Amino acid sequence: NAGVMQNPRHLVRRRGQEARLRCSPMKGHSHVYWYRQLPEEGLKFMVYLQKENIIDESGMPKERFSAEFPKEGPSILRIQQVVRGDSAAYFCASSLMTGSFQETQYFGPGTRLLVL
């Protein structure tokens, strides 16, 4: 059973371009979470999605950032018109089910975005 997969692992973009980050959850997991880790800082929650639904996007910047988790295919975190401050590691995690506060989230290896 493959773990959480993220691609690309590294992404370089110039200011103003778009960045698309992909996350495939563990097999059987239907809940996906995106986190951002700025250099020398802890992880910060961005968004929580189930298939075709955004459950909680309270940590997502209001502009330029969007996320989706379609019925088929990976979850996508999209950053439009990237700026240097978007440079960070973006981690995706998945869990089997929610409602259980004991539920473990399994993290992917992250995508390191560098904006030039």
Add this chain to the structure above:
Amino acid sequence: KNQVEQSPQSLIILEGKNCTLQCNYTVSPFSNLRWYKQDTGRGPVSLTIMTFSENTKSNGRYTATLDADTKQSSLHITASQLSDSASYICVVVPNAGNMLTFGGGTRLMVKP
């Protein structure tokens, strides 16, 4: 102010020695507290999960403790190994929702 504070920020110990990492939190009420290990360039991996009613939880050479009255948790690593070199992150899950609140982590380096 971060709701989850960890100390020390970094720590260097010799292989075979024990160490204890601290976590103070203000998140309340909370459902559980977790410790994660994050190797450089990788995603966090869960070590322990404790509900607010648990005092201690072990996972091999890792033992986590929780004092809900003082809002403190610690992670004790016994007989450290070189592979223990990583960041250790304290995470608190509030009662409502699945949003995890992360501490800034402690960077541990184990030297031979």
